[in-house]
Amino acid sequence: xxxxxxxxxxxxxxxxxxxxxxxxxxxxxxxxxxxxxxxxxxxxxxxxxxxxxxxxxxxxxxxxxxxxxxxxxxxxxxxxxxxxxxxxxxxxxxxxxxxxxxxxxxxxxxxxxxxxxxxxxxxxxxxxxxxxxxxxxxxxxxxxxxxxxxxxxxxxxxxxxxxxxxxxxxxxxxxxxxxxxxxxxxxxxxxxxxxxxxxxxxxxxxxxxxxxxxxxxxxxxxxxxxxxxxxxxxxxxxxxxxxxxxxxxxxxxxxxxxxxxxxxxxxxxxxxxxxxxxxxxxxxxxxx
Numbered sequence: 513x514x515x516x517x518x519x520x521x522x523x524x525x526x527x528x529x530x531x532x533x534x535x536x537x538x539x540x541x542x543x544x545x546x547x548x549x550x551x552x553x554x555x556x557x558x559x560x561x562x563x564x565x566x567x568x569x570x571x572x573x574x575x576x577x578x579x580x581x582x583x584x585x586x587x588x589x590x591x592x593x594x595x596x597x598x599x600x601x602x603x604x605x606x607x608x609x610x611x612x613x614x615x616x617x618x619x620x621x622x623x624x625x626x627x628x629x630x631x632x633x634x635x636x637x638x639x640x641x642x643x644x645x646x647x648x649x650x651x652x653x654x655x656x657x658x659x660x661x662x663x664x665x666x667x668x669x670x671x672x673x674x675x676x677x678x679x680x681x682x683x684x685x686x687x688x689x690x691x692x693x694x695x696x697x698x699x700x701x702x703x704x705x706x707x708x709x710x711x712x713x714x715x716x717x718x719x720x721x722x723x724x725x726x727x728x729x730x731x732x733x734x735x736x737x738x739x740x741x742x743x744x745x746x747x748x749x750x751x752x753x754x755x756x757x758x759x760x761x762x763x764x765x766x767x768x769x770x771x772x773x774x775x776x777x778x779x780x781x782x783x784x785x786x787x788x789x790x791x792x793x794x795x796x797x798x799x800x
Contacts, residue, residue: 515546519613522550549613552620554591559622578651578683583632592621600627601634633682645674648687655688657695669694672780676772693766694780698788703767708797711769716760720794722746723761724787733783735775742775764793 528548535545556562574584586602594617595602595610602610639647649670652658658666670691677690693701703712726745730737746757762774765786771777778786 518546518548520550522552525550551616552592555620555622557623578685579632580635583635587628587631592617629682637679641674644678645670648684651685651688657692666695669780673772676776690772703763703793703797707763707769711759711763712793712797714799717794717798719746719757719760720764720790722750724790727787735779738778739775764790
């Protein structure tokens, strides 16, 4: 079969002498016998062997969880192997150029999901805008936030919002929660009950009233003018601290306590949708 090298787990080391004896008994020349190398296991984070029953997941699971293929490849390459220095960011071309069997460690490596998450986040952050937009769209389609294919309006909204979240997410799946409020149909928009109960109290009524008044006739409706208008109305005139002032507006507009940058998100939503959500939040949630 012209096999030159056999790389396998060290659990098969004990059987190698018998296999070499079989080669010789078959008359295989020494020059044609493959080179055998045996590598340590990859263990779970608590030191147990990976198996179908414990500690393992298929590659499709990682894909569904929003890991980039190049991040998984980068991380797997560093499990028990070193490029010869302390670098951790490696491309496939780097691995082709640097890989050698003599740099594989002698002891078992352990899965470190935090390190994989870190590498994945780093890989996401260096994607081009077009690439990032393309990669999050399948997850948005699965969540039924966009059509297949997405409309021009949906693509425009995703492209406008993508830079707001690319630096903030560690998995592509997080785009669903981060962008859901921008893409959901207005008649399906809801405010998270837990966020409403904690933030949209009776005290927030004055905040939402002032925010509505400040935004109704604001022109142009840009993130710069929105921030200036709300700071004047809520911080300067109502005397509120920014966290107290903008929290109710964030929950009313995005439905969540954590979201992409508020003022940029409001610009993408547009004045009519922002005002409608403020009124909806005040009517349905404040004081309930």
